[in-house]
Amino acid sequence: MAHVNENYLKLKAGYLFPEIGRRVQEFAKANPDANLIRLGIGDVTRPLAPAIIKAFHEGIDDLAKEESFHGYGPEQGYQWLSEVIIDKAYKPLGVELKPSEVFISDGSKCDTANILDIFALDNKIAICDPVYPVYNDTNVMIGRSGEADSRGYYAGISYLPCTAENDFSPALPSEKVDIIYLCYPNNPTGTVATREQLQAWVDYAIANESIILFDAAYEAFIRQPDIPHSIYEIPGAKKCAIEFRSFSKTAGFTGVRCGLTIVPEELGSYTSKGEKITLNQLWNRRQCTKFNGVSYPVQKAAAAVYSDEGWLQITETIDYYLNNARLIREGLTAAGITCFGGVNSPYIWLKTPAGIASWDFFDKLLAECHVVGTPGSGFGPSGEGYFRLSAFGDLENVQKAIKRFRDKWGR
Numbered sequence: 541m542a543h544v545n546e547n548y549l550k551l552k553a554g555y556l557f558p559e560i561g562r563r564v565q566e567f568a569k570a571n572p573d574a575n576l577i578r579l580g581i582g583d584v585t586r587p588l589a590p591a592i593i594k595a596f597h598e599g600i601d602d603l604a605k606e607e608s609f610h611g612y613g614p615e616q617g618y619q620w621l622s623e624v625i626i627d628k629a630y631k632p633l634g635v636e637l638k639p640s641e642v643f644i645s646d647g648s649k650c651d652t653a654n655i656l657d658i659f660a661l662d663n664k665i666a667i668c669d670p671v672y673p674v675y676n677d678t679n680v681m682i683g684r685s686g687e688a689d690s691r692g693y694y695a696g697i698s699y700l701p702c703t704a705e706n707d708f709s710p711a712l713p714s715e716k717v718d719i720i721y722l723c724y725p726n727n728p729t730g731t732v733a734t735r736e737q738l739q740a741w742v743d744y745a746i747a748n749e750s751i752i753l754f755d756a757a758y759e760a761f762i763r764q765p766d767i768p769h770s771i772y773e774i775p776g777a778k779k780c781a782i783e784f785r786s787f788s789k790t791a792g793f794t795g796v797r798c799g800l801t802i803v804p805e806e807l808g809s810y811t812s813k814g815e816k817i818t819l820n821q822l823w824n825r826r827q828c829t830k831f832n833g834v835s836y837p838v839q840k841a842a843a844a845v846y847s848d849e850g851w852l853q854i855t856e857t858i859d860y861y862l863n864n865a866r867l868i869r870e871g872l873t874a875a876g877i878t879c880f881g882g883v884n885s886p887y888i889w890l891k892t893p894a895g896i897a898s899w900d901f902f903d904k905l906l907a908e909c910h911v912v913g914t915p916g917s918g919f920g921p922s923g924e925g926y927f928r929l930s931a932f933g934d935l936e937n938v939q940k941a942i943k944r945f946r947d948k949w950g951r
């Protein structure tokens with residue numbers, strides 16, 4: 541008799557977005573004339589940049605000819621893509637990497653989940669609360685937790701609350717943890733970490749021989765020059781951190797699929813007998829066995845992000861989203877609503893008016909303003925009383941949504 545992985549049965553709610561989809565669909569059915577504005581799911585809406593499309597087409601044309609056909613590529617990605625990433629994305633930050641430390645993938649959702657393969661189950665993990673749900677749920681699925689309590693905290697996982705009270709910058713764990721997930725710019729709070737804050741995490745990790753899993757999916761939205769884009773800008777980080785990056789929000793690849801993971805060669809963890817093992821070697825082994833690489837045209841398209849033309853074009857698109865974020869932030873503030881983020885990030889994290897519960901605010905916003913957002917409590921118990929709006933919509937809709945906010949709560 542086959543048995544299921546019962547860890548899956550511990551997962552409390554379904555994934556947040558299907559529930560939002562269900563409520564929106566129900567509302568739209570009952571109110572067919574409502575002009576709904578969707579500022580909920582963090583998916584991009586602007587088309588791929590022309591330079592990227594051109595390279596994508598060229599990649600496909602190469603596959604049409606015998607002399608330039610490509611079959612299976614390297615599991616780690618083509619070296620020409622790793623080299624351009626090192627040159628254009630890391631060197632300008634003062635970070636030196638080798639191509640063997642760059643692993644091209646089909647996105648950072650998979651990588652942040654798959655990385656668990658190379659760590660023992662008895663590691664104690666720390667997760668921010670609220671958080672991108674994938675970190676929590678994949679640890680539950682793999683069996684690193686007990687059951688969830690009534691608040692939604694799983695036994696065995698160490699949660700780091702991030703609220704307005706601590707400026708969304710969690711205190712270092714009071715107990716010793718082995719693996720720490722950090723995400724900056726943060727989803728969902730839209731906040732960033734300073735050099736000093738990241739240095740404190742790196743110092744903690746080195747002192748405790750812990751590993752930081754640093755998710756930099758939104759680094760391209762950083763505009764303040766003093767905010768680090770990479771954990772490796774912090775001295776010592778190569779000894780304690782793995783970094784994940786994605787072309788999804790940087791270049792509109794949510795439907796194309798490409799990301800990367802950096803595993804420095806000097807990074808190691810221990811066997812139960814105390815032998816130090818290189819994580820780069822384990823991740824390489826994992827990828828070679830379980831992954832067959834990203835398609836050639838997609839990697840050609842990804843490389844075009846770093847061409848002069850491509851970079852200009854993606855910067856314009858990110859600026860467009862950041863302008864939306866600014867308008868939302870300013871519009872909410874003018875309506876008397878307290879909000880955070882939205883400066884170096886496409887996400888605005890607001891405090892629900894009069895402290896109403898996140899899902900109640902979701903229903904109210906949907907019913908009274910016809911605007912769809914994301915309830916903060918869906919990202920963890922400390923998200924209760926907060927709400928996330930995303931700046932990935934189009935400008936006209938953002939302006940309409942702000943007007944509805946002001947008419948409703950207005951000043």
Ligand code: PLP
Binds near residue numbers: 786788
């Ligand atoms: N990490 C964070 C924090 C995200 O918000 C997302 C997507 O929303 C991802 C990773 C997933 O990125 P990808 O599309 O590369 O899988």
